[in-house]
Amino acid sequence: MSRLIVVSNRVSPPTGDGEESVGGLAMALAAALKAYSGIWFGWSGATVPSFTGELHTDTVGGVTSVTVDLEEIDLDEYYNGYANKTLWPLFHYRIDLAAFDRAYGTGYRRVNRRFAETLAPLIQPDDVIWVHDYHLIPLAQELRSLGVRNRIGFFLHIPWPAHQVFTNLPRHRQLVEAMFAYDLAGFQTAEYLQAFEDYVLSEADGSVLSPGRLRAFGRDLEVGAFPIGIDAADFARMVASPRARKMRDLMTASTVFRQLVVGVDRLDYSKGLEERFLGFERFLIENPDLRREVLMLQIAPVSRESVEAYQEIRGRLDSLSGRINGEFSDVDWAPFRYVNKNYRRDELAGIYGVARVGLVTPLRDGMNLVAKEFVAAQNPDDPGVLILSRFAGAAGQMSEALLVNPNSTEEVADALKRALAMSRPERIRRWQALFDTVQREDVTAWRDAFVAALAGARSQRPALVG
Ligand code: GDG
Numbered sequence: 001m002s003r004l005i006v007v008s009n010r011v012s013p014p015t016g017d018g019e020e021s022v023g024g025l026a027m028a029l030a031a032a033l034k035a036y037s038g039i040w041f042g043w044s045g046a047t048v049p050s051f052t053g054e055l056h057t058d059t060v061g062g063v064t065s066v067t068v069d070l071e072e073i074d075l076d077e078y079y080n081g082y083a084n085k086t087l088w089p090l091f092h093y094r095i096d097l098a099a100f101d102r103a104y105g106t107g108y109r110r111v112n113r114r115f116a117e118t119l120a121p122l123i124q125p126d127d128v129i130w131v132h133d134y135h136l137i138p139l140a141q142e143l144r145s146l147g148v149r150n151r152i153g154f155f156l157h158i159p160w161p162a163h164q165v166f167t168n169l170p171r172h173r174q175l176v177e178a179m180f181a182y183d184l185a186g187f188q189t190a191e192y193l194q195a196f197e198d199y200v201l202s203e204a205d206g207s208v209l210s211p212g213r214l215r216a217f218g219r220d221l222e223v224g225a226f227p228i229g230i231d232a233a234d235f236a237r238m239v240a241s242p243r244a245r246k247m248r249d250l251m252t253a254s255t256v257f258r259q260l261v262v263g264v265d266r267l268d269y270s271k272g273l274e275e276r277f278l279g280f281e282r283f284l285i286e287n288p289d290l291r292r293e294v295l296m297l298q299i300a301p302v303s304r305e306s307v308e309a310y311q312e313i314r315g316r317l318d319s320l321s322g323r324i325n326g327e328f329s330d331v332d333w334a335p336f337r338y339v340n341k342n343y344r345r346d347e348l349a350g351i352y353g354v355a356r357v358g359l360v361t362p363l364r365d366g367m368n369l370v371a372k373e374f375v376a377a378q379n380p381d382d383p384g385v386l387i388l389s390r391f392a393g394a395a396g397q398m399s400e401a402l403l404v405n406p407n408s409t410e411e412v413a414d415a416l417k418r419a420l421a422m423s424r425p426e427r428i429r430r431w432q433a434l435f436d437t438v439q440r441e442d443v444t445a446w447r448d449a450f451v452a453a454l455a456g457a458r459s460q461r462p463a464l465v466g
Pocket of ligand 1: 158341365369
């Protein structure tokens with residue numbers, strides 16, 4: 001088949017030693033690229049005094065990566081600015097945290113243009129290009145303006161918000177017009193796809209030509225929902241690894257006579273950590289008889305530390321976790337462990353495996369891979385219970401979890417009580433159904449479905465017709 005060129009903001013090829021970087025996108029793309037020849041293009045993570053476009057090429061774990069350095073101002077305006085202070089909060093329904101600054105928009109376009117100019121000379125006529133996530137929405141438009149006529153697909157890893165939320169973005173039409181330079185746009189769920197369609201119909205004078213095919217701005221665009229999954233086979237290998245076993249032993253020894261409740265998230269306000277901590281606190285208040293029987297472990301490696309909203313939430317979580325332990329601890333016992341450390345994936349697999357409850361309660365989440373990893377790591381004879389936010393994209397595929405409204409501390413506390421008391425047959429029944437889904441709808445199925453749809457997309461560009 002043709003070469004696949006994957007483009008994302010950061011490039012993080014698989015190392016194969018369990019130390020892959022934190023973040024769902026990196027995990028998924030590393031897995032997806034293993035099977036394809038092709039390249040992974042993006043920012044190197046380094047900054048230089050002025051942009052040169054010089055390429056850094058490397059081949060690791062069968063994946064060729066090509067990266068480019070950016071300027072400091074790009075980092076401020078494009079990455080920390082438009083991507084993480086404007087689009088990320090807005091797309092996660094946090095209009096209160098969204099910063100609208102013309103300079104951010106200018107930086108966003110500039111970096112997308114720079115990516116396009118650097119990438120274009122590497123593209124061969126048969127290549128298929130797959131662009132990822134909110135950092136790079138205008139990339140296809142920039143590539144088209146340079147004469148690139150290849151098939152280009154886009155996948156959004158985060159929610160596409162309801163159009164009443166989306167229209168809070170200044171120049172929102174421009175962003176949607178940029179989406180129409182792709183041949184295929186993929187979303188995590190049918191709900192986000194619907195929200196995009198709603199916008200196109202109500203704000204862009206667009207129309208639905210047929211299911212999955214839209215017209216607006218004088219162009220046609222194929223659209224679809226492609227729920228992302230985990231690399232289930234690789235995760236099964238990790239669950240059986242010596243490091244996972246060691247971690248299981250360590251955790252078992254440190255939780256004797258107690259049931260473990262676990263949360264694993266990048267430290268991000270979209271993940272509902274404050275509300276989760278409050279839900280756990282409420283559970284402790286309401287269930288004095290169970291207090292000594294549970295231990296909650298929250299792993300939350302810090303991310304995007306240079307953005308103020310992330311510094312602020314970190315401060316609030318520090319004091320909340322301190323308050324909970326101060327309130328309920330005893331000389332020989334504390335209910336809560338809150339850890340900002342980054343663990344290896346095989347160690348995480350071991351931790352999930354000994355937990356009686358996985359507490360995954362984002363306020364909004366494109367999909368949420370932790371929910372799937374938790375399920376994949378369970379012991380089939382004695383599985384733990386998944387408590388999952390109804391606002392995670394994953395909820396659509398995982399109805400056998402205990403679904404909760406993450407904003408309600410009462411619902412979270414009640415779900416904890418129910419999960420801890422759940423009989424083994426019920427746990428097995430629910431887990432089996434979840435596990436079947438996680439295995440069947442894994443990252444390979446996601447990749448193949450997207451690539452097949454992109455290959456089959458009826459291109460509007462004459463060079464590809466026939
Ligand atoms: C975006 C979307 C969507 C977490 N802590 C550690 C660690 N992690 C890993 C998890 C998981 C990944 O990071 C997080 O993935 P999520 O899907 O939960 O969330 P985002 O990072 O926000 O990802 C999300 C995803 O893209 C894919 O499309 O599902 O909705 O927001 O794999 O295990 N990994 C390691 N150490 C940690 O301490 N190694």
